[in-house]
Amino acid sequence: MTSMRGLNPDDLTVQTLFNVMTGSIVPRPIGWVSTVDREGLPNLAPYSMFTAVCARPPTVVFCPSYQPPHFKEKDTYQNITHSGEFVINFVNDDTVAAMDVTGADVPPDVDEFKLAGVTPVPSKLVAPPRVSESPIAFECKLHELITIGLTSGGGHIVIGTVVYMHFAEGIYSDDNHIRFDKYKPIGGLVGHTYAHIEDLFGL
Numbered sequence: 001m002t003s004m005r006g007l008n009p010d011d012l013t014v015q016t017l018f019n020v021m022t023g024s025i026v027p028r029p030i031g032w033v034s035t036v037d038r039e040g041l042p043n044l045a046p047y048s049m050f051t052a053v054c055a056r057p058p059t060v061v062f063c064p065s066y067q068p069p070h071f072k073e074k075d076t077y078q079n080i081t082h083s084g085e086f087v088i089n090f091v092n093d094d095t096v097a098a099m100d101v102t103g104a105d106v107p108p109d110v111d112e113f114k115l116a117g118v119t120p121v122p123s124k125l126v127a128p129p130r131v132s133e134s135p136i137a138f139e140c141k142l143h144e145l146i147t148i149g150l151t152s153g154g155g156h157i158v159i160g161t162v163v164y165m166h167f168a169e170g171i172y173s174d175d176n177h178i179r180f181d182k183y184k185p186i187g188g189l190v191g192h193t194y195a196h197i198e199d200l201f202g203l
């Protein structure tokens with residue numbers, strides 16, 4: 001039998017908890033979230049605390065944290081609280097480097113589309129633009145916000161209903177499946193470490 005190391009989360013620092021949570025729960029998809037502020041300026045940032053919830057209504061969650069050094073809400077969260085809309089842009093081998101650039105903590109008036117050199121294109125049903133270079137994009141309307149904590153390491157759950165989906169040419173197959181060989185998704189591990197998802201096997 002393997003000897004296991006036991007840890008009580010209450011004994012760990014916030015940084016260690018972050019390392020343990022993000023290092024254990026892998027790989028995570030990355031929701032590259034576009035929003036607009038009150039003036040309509042676009043914002044783009046990656047969130048790896050992100051996943052699907054259910055199929056009908058198609059529902060996603062992602063989690064903007066509330067953490068040092070600023071103890072302030074992320075621009076993405078603030079934009080969603082007033083607009084109620086966002087786009088989840090999906091990340092693959094071709095867009096991972098640009099996505100990583102948009103993880104930088106920059107002032108709200110910096111347009112991360114320009115920073116990362118990606119192209120905003122108008123969405124169909126929501127105000128935030130989507131990333132033209134992304135292989136898949138889901139337009140979302142806010143379903144509910146849940147606050148988990150407003151202390152160091154805390155944050156929110158943003159629950160969104162997908163109201164429109166975009167797939168790049170060839171990714172959506174004739175038999176209604178996603179073609180991974182065309183999609184070329186990546187997984188988020190810890191920090192700025194990512195994994196290619198190409199060694200697939202079936203059971």
Ligand SMILES: Cc1cc2nc3c(=O)[nH]c(=O)nc-3n(C[C@H](O)[C@H](O)[C@H](O)COP(=O)(O)O)c2cc1C
Pocket residue numbers: 030043044045046047048049050063064065066073074075076077099100102103104105106155188191192
């Ligand atoms: C790969 C990656 C994943 C990230 N995941 C999260 C996350 O799940 N939650 C979070 O609060 N910040 C996450 N970040 C950090 C935010 O992207 C970063 O704080 C960004 O500046 C937030 O931008 P905003 O204030 O424009 O929303 C991640 C960064 C990277 C590079």
